[in-house]
Amino acid sequence: xxxxxxxxxxxxxxxxxxxxxxxxxxxxxxxxxxxxxxxxxxxxxxxxxxxxxxxxxxxxxxxxxxxxxxxxxxxxxxxxxxxxxxxxxxxxxxxxxxxxxxxxxxxxxxxxxxxxxxxxxxxxxxxxxxxxxxxxxxxxxxxxxxxxxxxxxxxxxxxxxxxxxxxxxxxxxxxxxxxxxxxxxxxxxxxxxxxxxxxxxxxxxxxxxxxxxxxxxxxxxxxxxxxxxxxxxxxxxxxxxxxxxxxxxxxxxxxxxxxxxxxxxxxxxxxxxxxxxxxxxxxxxxxxxxxxxxxxxxxxxxxxxxxxxxxxxxxxxxxxxxxxxxxxxxxxxxxxxxxxxxxxxxxxxxxxxxxxxxxxxxxxxxxxxxxxxxxxxxxxxxxxxxxxxxxxxxxxxxxxxxxxxxxxxxxxxxxxxxxxxxxxxxxxxxxxxxxxxxxxxxxxxxxxxxxxxxxxxxxxxxxxxxxxxxxxxxxxxxxxxxxxxxxxxxxxxxx
Amino acid sequence: xxxxxxxxxxxxxxxxxxxxxxxxxxxxxxxxxxxxxxxxxxxxxxxxxxxxxxxxxxxxxxxxxxxxxxxxxxxxxxxxxxxxxxxxxxxxxxxxxxxxxxxxxxxxxxxxxxxxxxxxxxxxxxxxxxxxxxxxxxxxxxxxx
Amino acid sequence: xxxxxxxxxxxxxxxxxxxxxxxxxxxxxxxxxxxxxxxxxxxxxxxxxxxxxxxxxxxxxxxxxxxxxxxxxxxxxxxxxxxxxxxxxxxxxxxxxxxxxxxxxxxxxxxxxxxxxxxxx
Numbered sequence: 001x002x003x004x005x006x007x008x009x010x011x012x013x014x015x016x017x018x019x020x021x022x023x024x025x026x027x028x029x030x031x032x033x034x035x036x037x038x039x040x041x042x043x044x045x046x047x048x049x050x051x052x053x054x055x056x057x058x059x060x061x062x063x064x065x066x067x068x069x070x071x072x073x074x075x076x077x078x079x080x081x082x083x084x085x086x087x088x089x090x091x092x093x094x095x096x097x098x099x100x101x102x103x104x105x106x107x108x109x110x111x112x113x114x115x116x117x118x119x120x121x122x123x124x125x126x127x128x129x130x131x132x133x134x135x136x137x138x139x140x141x142x143x144x145x146x147x148x149x150x151x152x153x154x155x156x157x158x159x160x161x162x163x164x165x166x167x168x169x170x171x172x173x174x175x176x177x178x179x180x181x182x183x184x185x186x187x188x189x190x191x192x193x194x195x196x197x198x199x200x201x202x203x204x205x206x207x208x209x210x211x212x213x214x215x216x217x218x219x220x221x222x223x224x225x226x227x228x229x230x231x232x233x234x235x236x237x238x239x240x241x242x243x244x245x246x247x248x249x250x251x252x253x254x255x256x257x258x259x260x261x262x263x264x265x266x267x268x269x270x271x272x273x274x275x276x277x278x279x280x281x282x283x284x285x286x287x288x289x290x291x292x293x294x295x296x297x298x299x300x301x302x303x304x305x306x307x308x309x310x311x312x313x314x315x316x317x318x319x320x321x322x323x324x325x326x327x328x329x330x331x332x333x334x335x336x337x338x339x340x341x342x343x344x345x346x347x348x349x350x351x352x353x354x355x356x357x358x359x360x361x362x363x364x365x366x367x368x369x370x371x372x373x374x375x376x377x378x379x380x381x382x383x384x385x386x387x388x389x390x391x392x393x394x395x396x397x398x399x400x401x402x403x404x405x406x407x408x409x410x411x412x413x414x415x416x417x418x419x420x421x422x423x424x425x426x427x428x429x430x431x432x433x434x435x436x437x438x439x440x441x442x443x444x445x446x447x448x449x450x451x452x453x454x455x456x457x458x459x460x461x462x463x464x465x466x467x468x469x470x471x472x473x474x475x476x477x478x479x480x481x482x483x484x485x486x487x488x489x490x491x492x493x494x495x
Numbered sequence: 496x497x498x499x500x501x502x503x504x505x506x507x508x509x510x511x512x513x514x515x516x517x518x519x520x521x522x523x524x525x526x527x528x529x530x531x532x533x534x535x536x537x538x539x540x541x542x543x544x545x546x547x548x549x550x551x552x553x554x555x556x557x558x559x560x561x562x563x564x565x566x567x568x569x570x571x572x573x574x575x576x577x578x579x580x581x582x583x584x585x586x587x588x589x590x591x592x593x594x595x596x597x598x599x600x601x602x603x604x605x606x607x608x609x610x611x612x613x614x615x616x617x618x619x620x621x622x623x624x625x626x627x628x629x630x631x632x633x634x635x636x637x638x639x640x
Numbered sequence: 641x642x643x644x645x646x647x648x649x650x651x652x653x654x655x656x657x658x659x660x661x662x663x664x665x666x667x668x669x670x671x672x673x674x675x676x677x678x679x680x681x682x683x684x685x686x687x688x689x690x691x692x693x694x695x696x697x698x699x700x701x702x703x704x705x706x707x708x709x710x711x712x713x714x715x716x717x718x719x720x721x722x723x724x725x726x727x728x729x730x731x732x733x734x735x736x737x738x739x740x741x742x743x744x745x746x747x748x749x750x751x752x753x754x755x756x757x758x759x760x761x
Contacts, residue, residue, distance in 0.1 A: 007582060010587075014588065018572075018575055018579075020568075021568040022568075025568050063589055065586055065590035065592060
């Protein structure tokens with residue numbers, strides 16, 4: 001077992017890639033879908049194996065036999081493995097959901113669409129698994145380019161413009177990242193992230209390094225849709241086909257947050273940030289901006305998916321709030337919320353897609369009375385939105401609890417109060433839809449029932465996600481354990 | 496442009512030389528400028544110039560769109576296949592020394608096969624982009640009628 | 641470094657000027673193809689940023705030869721080849737999107753676009 005274990009770190013990236021290429025050759029869309037689900041599932045199993053194995057120590061894997069720090073290294077530690085498990089789970093569920101959910105794509109091109117979804121999964125898995133900064137850029141661009149394609153195939157023509165805007169902004173973000181890495185490479189001479197952490201210690205306050213870090217953080221904030229740089233997100237999530245929105249909301253932004261945390265805490269170190277930058281003030285301002293603006297704008301949205309997109313902006317604000325507090329509980333809360341929000345938001349998009357497929361619309365006004373027509377689906381929406389609000393017993397509660405606790409520990413009582421009050425905003429915007437779905441009977445006649453019932457795979461995805469939400473919320477040790485191990489790793493030494 | 500005899504004859508004479516040049520660039524990648532990307536683009540240029548002179552239907556008869564569509568992933572599959580072959584032999588992923596008993600020969604073979612894979616994919620992608628444009632032009636011309 | 645030494649770092653001045661020119665074009669121009677061109681210029685300056693420090697002062701070409709101890713760094717060239725390919729792929733995808741947008745809307749000016757679609761739905 002020990003001899004095969006390191007190979008899993010590269011297999012979890014190569015298996016989706018291999019699956020993507022085979023899907024592109026197969027013409028039959030059903031066979032391509034089965035292949036895609038199988039390869040995503042294999043990748044998920046590799047990630048779970050790594051999650052279990054990483055307790056014995058860091059898994060370091062030299063690609064091509066060339067030893068680090070000269071060669072490219074895939075380095076999986078407890079932080080990495082945690083994120084790998086999340087994104088492979090969301091990827092697997094999104095591809096499972098996608099079978100009859102992409103009516104926008106013509107049937108002869110559907111196998112290419114699954115290929116693109118698998119390529120996006122390859123990109124994000126590679127971003128999470130690698131330990132080399134330039135290799136990370138390559139995987140970042142693989143994920144980004146395939147996500148531009150995934151978004152552009154939406155039903156309305158606005159999807160094309162949303163994809164174009166995301167392309168421009170995302171490429172600027174990736175180029176900022178590469179400028180940052182360029183400055184760091186010139187200053188230290190290495191591209192390996194672990195080696196960078198060692199070599200950067202004596203020169204942390206020199207101007208090239210600070211400039212590089214500035215560019216790097218800005219570029220990654222663009223990719224993670226952190227508050228002022230989030231403008232691409234609402235259009236992209238609104239107009240993309242539903243499986244693509246679910247995949248992107250659960251993986252792409254979360255991996256960008258992972259890399260941000262890896263560079264901020266892993267390379268620079270928590271003590272450096274709290275001292276030098278003004279980091280706390282800036283991050284708290286942006287987090288509060290994200291939470292307030294995201295939640296308030298979400299309240300006024302008429303379209304279900306656009307509301308979920310603005311809600312995503314707000315939830316990323318909670319995550320960065322935990323990061324700003326930079327203590328162990330804050331980081332634990334952020335990491336728990338990364339998983340919690342990733343799973344919950346993917347589930348909410350699945351439900352929105354099911355309602356779109358069966359009832360023909362995703363405008364909240366058109367979905368009046370949906371609760372009586374599709375009781376199980378809207379029931380899972382209720383459970384998932386309770387998780388988004390943060391009800392105890394669901395996974396959304398855990399993250400917010402730890403972040404509020406960390407705020408109290410830090411001495412900022414007002415932040416904890418804000419976290420609690422703004423969760424009520426989520427109740428408002430989620431509650432609007434639930435009220436419309438159950439207690440409004442105006443549109444009974446106008447609601448179109450499309451011919452095909454909801455396919456079994458869509459229902460299965462929704463059920464699995466809802467079950468995960470509740471299970472992780474009740475059996476809390478599963479998540480808290482791993483998140484705390486990752487947070488301790490980040491707060492600890494420079495690795 | 497099919498009617499113009501000079502262009503037709505010159506292109507027919509030149510095409511084999513351009514193909515030869517593409518293969519030269521491909522195989523001399525480790526000795527001078529060259530390698531898979533450049534050779535793939537030159538080879539795609541062959542299809543483009545043939546299609547410009549003799550028309551897109553003749554080019555489709557030469558290499559059909561479905562073959563090109565399948566070639567795009569096949570190149571990358573060769574690359575991934577080399578990596579997985581090293582994995583099966585017990586070394587790390589993409590460790591070319593596993594391809595032959597001597598490590599140096601293995602490295603040489605590995606890079607050769609990988610550049611070939613890059614050539615196939617780049618050629619297929621560039622040709623597919625060109626064919627997509629031609630297809631779009633054809634559809635736009637049929638629509639108003 | 642003294643003022644005249646800073647002014648003599650012509651390579652780095654060029655990098656910054658090209659970078660800011662490209663970035664300015666992306667930010668201010670409304671035409672979608674011009675934005676893509678600006679993006680390309682922006683990315684080109686980043687290639688310079690890697691290659692210019694790769695030349696080691698007093699170093700020869702990075703091919704092992706007897707009698708030479710100092711070689712220039714070959715790694716940035718490899719990194720930039722990858723980055724160039726990524727840039728080409730992004731440009732190709734962007735142009736394909738612009739063609740589809742032109743067919744769908746009839747225009748590729750962003751301010752005209754916002755009047756024509758259903759954006760706040």
